[in-house]
Amino acid sequence: MKIPIKELLPAFLFLTLPVTAHAVETSVDSTTLVRIEQRDVTGGSKQTYAPATQFLGLDMDKLADGNLSLHLYGWGRYDLADKSFNNDRAAGALTYGYLQYRFKNANADVRAGRFFVHEGIVNEQLDGLSVRSDLPLGFGVSAFGGATVHTKHLAGESSDGKGDSLFGGRANYRYKGMFELGLSGVYEGKAPALLTYKNANHRLLGGDIWLSPCRMIELMGHSSYNPDTKRVAEHSYLLNLKPVAHLTLAGEFNEHREGSYFNSSALFTKMPGFNPAEKSRSIGANASYEISKTVDVSADYKHYTRDIGNADRYGADVKLSLLNNMFRSGVGYHYLRAGQGFAITGTTSASYHELRCYALYDTNSFFTSFDVIDYLFTKRVKNEKSAWEASASVGYHITPNLAVSGDFSYGQNPDYIDETKGLIRLTYNMTYKNKGEK
Amino acid sequence: MRFFQQIFPALALAGLIMILAACAQMKAIPGLPASHPEALTVGQQVSCAECHEDNQNGTLKAFDAFSHSPAFVKNHRFYASSDERLCSSCHKSSFCNDCHTNQVEMKPSIKYGNRPDRDMPHRGNFMTLHKIEGKLDPASCYRCHGRANNERCITCHR
Numbered sequence: 033m034k035i036p037i038k039e040l041l042p043a044f045l046f047l048t049l050p051v052t053a054h055a056v057e058t059s060v061d062s063t064t065l066v067r068i069e070q071r072d073v074t075g076g077s078k079q080t081y082a083p084a085t086q087f088l089g090l091d092m093d094k095l096a097d098g099n100l101s102l103h104l105y106g107w108g109r110y111d112l113a114d115k116s117f118n119n120d121r122a123a124g125a126l127t128y129g130y131l132q133y134r135f136k137n138a139n140a141d142v143r144a145g146r147f148f149v150h151e152g153i154v155n156e157q158l159d160g161l162s163v164r165s166d167l168p169l170g171f172g173v174s175a176f177g178g179a180t181v182h183t184k185h186l187a188g189e190s191s192d193g194k195g196d197s198l199f200g201g202r203a204n205y206r207y208k209g210m211f212e213l214g215l216s217g218v219y220e221g222k223a224p225a226l227l228t229y230k231n232a233n234h235r236l237l238g239g240d241i242w243l244s245p246c247r248m249i250e251l252m253g254h255s256s257y258n259p260d261t262k263r264v265a266e267h268s269y270l271l272n273l274k275p276v277a278h279l280t281l282a283g284e285f286n287e288h289r290e291g292s293y294f295n296s297s298a299l300f301t302k303m304p305g306f307n308p309a310e311k312s313r314s315i316g317a318n319a320s321y322e323i324s325k326t327v328d329v330s331a332d333y334k335h336y337t338r339d340i341g342n343a344d345r346y347g348a349d350v351k352l353s354l355l356n357n358m359f360r361s362g363v364g365y366h367y368l369r370a371g372q373g374f375a376i377t378g379t380t381s382a383s384y385h386e387l388r389c390y391a392l393y394d395t396n397s398f399f400t401s402f403d404v405i406d407y408l409f410t411k412r413v414k415n416e417k418s419a420w421e422a423s424a425s426v427g428y429h430i431t432p433n434l435a436v437s438g439d440f441s442y443g444q445n446p447d448y449i450d451e452t453k454g455l456i457r458l459t460y461n462m463t464y465k466n467k468g469e470k
Numbered sequence: 471m472r473f474f475q476q477i478f479p480a481l482a483l484a485g486l487i488m489i490l491a492a493c494a495q496m497k498a499i500p501g502l503p504a505s506h507p508e509a510l511t512v513g514q515q516v517s518c519a520e521c522h523e524d525n526q527n528g529t530l531k532a533f534d535a536f537s538h539s540p541a542f543v544k545n546h547r548f549y550a551s552s553d554e555r556l557c558s559s560c561h562k563s564s565f566c567n568d569c570h571t572n573q574v575e576m577k578p579s580i581k582y583g584n585r586p587d588r589d590m591p592h593r594g595n596f597m598t599l600h601k602i603e604g605k606l607d608p609a610s611c612y613r614c615h616g617r618a619n620n621e622r623c624i625t626c627h628r
Contacts, residue, residue: 061562061564063581065576065580065581067576067580085575085576087575087581089562089564091562093504101504103562103563105562105563105564105567107575109575123575125571125572125573125575127564127567127571127572127573128563128564128567134504135496135501136501137496137497137498137499137500137501138496138499138500138501139499139501139502139555140496140501141555147563148563148566148567148570148571150550150551150554151551151552151554152551152552153551155551155570155613157571157572157618164555165496166499166501167499168495168498168499173485175482175485181572183572183573183618183619183620183621184573184620184621184624186624186628187624187628188628193617194617199478201481201482201485203481203484203485204552206531209530209531209532212531212552214552217478217481219478234617240551240552242531242548242552244531244532244535247532247534247535250535252548252549252552253548254551266609270545270548272541272545280539280540280541280542282541282544282545284545286609288608288609290608293609293612294608294612294616296617297612297616297617299615299616299617299620299623299624299627300608300612300616302627302628303604303608303627304605305605305608306608312607312608312609314607318541318544320539320540320541322539328539328540330540330541332544336606336607338605338606340605343606349540351540351587360587361587362586362587368602368606370602370606373605374602374605374606375602376598376601376602377601382602382605382606384599384602388593390586390587391586392584392585392586392587399584401584401585401586402586403583403586403593405593405594406594407594407595407598407599413598419594419595419598419599420594420595421594421595423583423586425583425584427584437584439583439584441583443594443595445595445597445598446598447595447597447598451595453580455580455583457583457584
């Protein structure tokens with residue numbers, strides 16, 4: 033496993049912490065998983081996988097003058113049996129590692145290291161610096177800049193198709209908790225040329241809105257524009273209506289111009305069916321109602337429009353919570369009506385029914401759960417009527433922070449005659465005292 | 471493209487001036503606490519309105535808008551894009567990054583196989599289903615897998 037030094041640079045920020053730190057609050061989250069999976073591949077041989085994975089997070093608050101904090105999170109894996117999916121027996125990633133300084137007023141903060149940015153139309157991970165603050169008169173501003181976090185190289189290429197630098201930010205205006213308007217943008221350095229993939233620069237400008245003239249009505253969403261293609265990339269909007277307590281009626285509208293929205297993803301431009309001239313659209317509605325503190329019901333409908341055809345999905349879910357939330361359960365049913373244009377190669381329809389049922393019982397000492405999910409195809413896929421999986425889990429809280437558990441699942445589907453999976457899990461979640469247990 | 475390159479320095483300069491102006495008046499602008507002051511029940515659909523009754527402070531949105539109803543959970547991306555600072559008062563970044571990250575090691579529904587009550591993507595045999603869902607709504611794939619989190623994708627899509 034090769035990890036370039038620059039990948040570890042954010043972690044080295046730890047070494048820069050002031051030595052005068054006092055009254056530091058430290059939180060460690062650890063999840064250790066050893067999985068054992070056996071797959072009987074249709075028309076092939078049996079495969080056995082035993083990857084051991086460690087997720088580890090560290091949060092240190094109240095450093096230096098009390099406003100500085102350190103946040104680290106990442107994972108590492110080692111395959112104890114067959115290689116689990118690529119040529120590397122071991123792998124790992126630093127998901128984030130940054131220092132944050134929070135000012136006491138104006139929701140202002142500065143972050144340095146590796147982190148994620150979610151601002152308006154921007155969703156990025158970078159190694160760099162970000163600043164954010166509320167401003168007088170309801171205005172606000174944020175900005176970020178640094179180096180792109182690269183992923184694995186594309187097949188047959190010497191890069192992942194991303195540019196090396198990343199900048200952007202958002203400016204917004206809020207009025208009395210009634211509406212918010214935002215303008216945001218992201219500018220990535222020049223995308224590298226690729227041998228077999230199409231590629232384009234990742235640059236977007238956009239606006240977002242949140243409008244709530246009264247507490248019964250809430251409209252929100254965003255539109256983005258691709259300055260390279262000089263066309264709109266995305267519209268995505270949601271309308272929430274809350275006519276009575278505990279009832280939410282929602283309507284959503286999404287439209288994507290593939291040539292502008294997907295063009296900076298070399299991987300997506302090579303997907304089957306990608307058409308840069310296409311405009312895909314989905315319109316949906318959802319109703320959810322909390323009948324009581326113990327029962328939630330919801331129903332949803334969505335219509336999809338693409339060049340290859342139209343499709344509809346509808347269904348309902350019921351969720352139950354009893355015994356002071358120690359017992360939680362749910363059932364759901366959805367049906368997708370989709371024609372041959374969406375079908376898996378070799379079949380004439382993509383329609384399927386989805387059935388799900390689960391239950392969980394969690395006490396101060398032990399916890400147990402089961403989950404069954406079944407996809408029933410209206411036309412057989414690889415001569416199989418369905419893809420189903422049943423799983424069960426049982427565990428024990430050794431201390432309030434430390435728990436050990438084991439999962440077992442079995443399923444059959446068009447890809448595997450039998451798929452058997454087992455897992456042992458050790459979790460340690462340390463929370464701050466007298467805080468939100470985040 | 472040229473237009474974007476021309477306006478970017480102007481936008482950056484405007485942002486810098488606004489930040490400097492804000493620094494002068496920061497003490498007058500309220501801020502959210504770093505953490506929620508009380509522990510919240512794990513696994514429960516949190517209703518902010520139980521305690522925060524129209525408790526708007528400055529330009530803050532009504533807390534009721536953030537109650538974790540099934541509709542909120544389904545559409546949380548709209549809220550996170552403009553109020554991440556409020557999300558972070560109860561959730562660590564890692565809570566989001568189990569699904570939204572650059573390199574994911576396993577399906578979140580496997581990592582949290584003991585929590586079937588949590589809404590997680592790709593439950594069950596999604597290997598088969600993605601051949602339908604990917605054609606149906608590629609934008610929903612793109613949000614997580616478009617420019618990141620694609621190591622498993624390139625194993626077959628080459």
